[in-house]
Amino acid sequence: MPELPEVETIRTGLEPYLTGSGICDVEILYPKVLKDAEPEEVRKRICGQKGVSLKRRGKYLIWELSSGDRLVFHLRMTGQLVLTDPQEDIRKHTSFIIRLDAGLELRLTDTRKFAFMYLWKKERESPPGSLGELGPEPLEEGFTPVYLRGLCTDSKTRIKNLLLDQAKIAGIGNIYADESLFRAGINPRTPAGELSAADLERLHRTIREILREAIAYRGTTKRDYLDGFGAAGAFQERLLVYGRKGEKCVRCGRDIVRSVLGSRGTYYCPVCQREKAPKKNKGRE
DNA sequence: CGGACAACCTGGTTGC
């Protein structure tokens, strides 16, 4: 579910509440939510600590505590990290509850149970999981047209698969990959190395545009995504291809198509994102 | 290196 814009929306919402308030209790209802620690250890280690900052890197959220330890969250497909009134019923599929001294609870609810939390201890240098292997943030300075061209040059990987590779660019998922490629007029199956400098310039621009707009609209709610207060996003209204199989392309009127690429559903316009003609054989006409 | 696919889970939708 949540890609960069959704995680960023959660972050900005929760930040004022999670910085400054203290943790008074932790309840782990689904122990597998912890990847590398036991519930009791987590409880002992974080109770009594205060939140210092809440940061985002790619699709990860990193909550730094006064002890120097950090809680690292990844919501995967259906995870919802919501600040909740303790009076509210505990929803089905709630993985953990972190009680704050401000009289609120941070709850993770996750139907598919793929979401997880790491306890990143202060004495550990290397970031847990793939957090340390992420590519640059697409909205920051390191992501330049030159960088994107560097990734693509001589690459046989289809451009959509490249955009989804978190080690190359952090935070793009299935929705925004399809939307960026549509706006740039690029077929998702194109081998990255075949794209021209102009194509990549356009793609670089559309990626940034889409992500910024989606943040402004507080993310895309197709089904499960909710922000840190339990509210849906609004960008689903602005999607031009994702989830619109059989609907008319806004640009040319042809039907949007769904195909499978890298075992992910992929939506595109077969006219506006036509596959490039195969290269002609040299010599013959 | 690149691609295909299963695994981790549950539930909603579609089609017969």
Add this chain to the structure above:
DNA sequence: TGCAACCAGGTTGTCC
């Protein structure tokens, strides 16, 4: 209505 098949904003590991 029933039931099976297919689908899902992600990531990781295995196999070819």
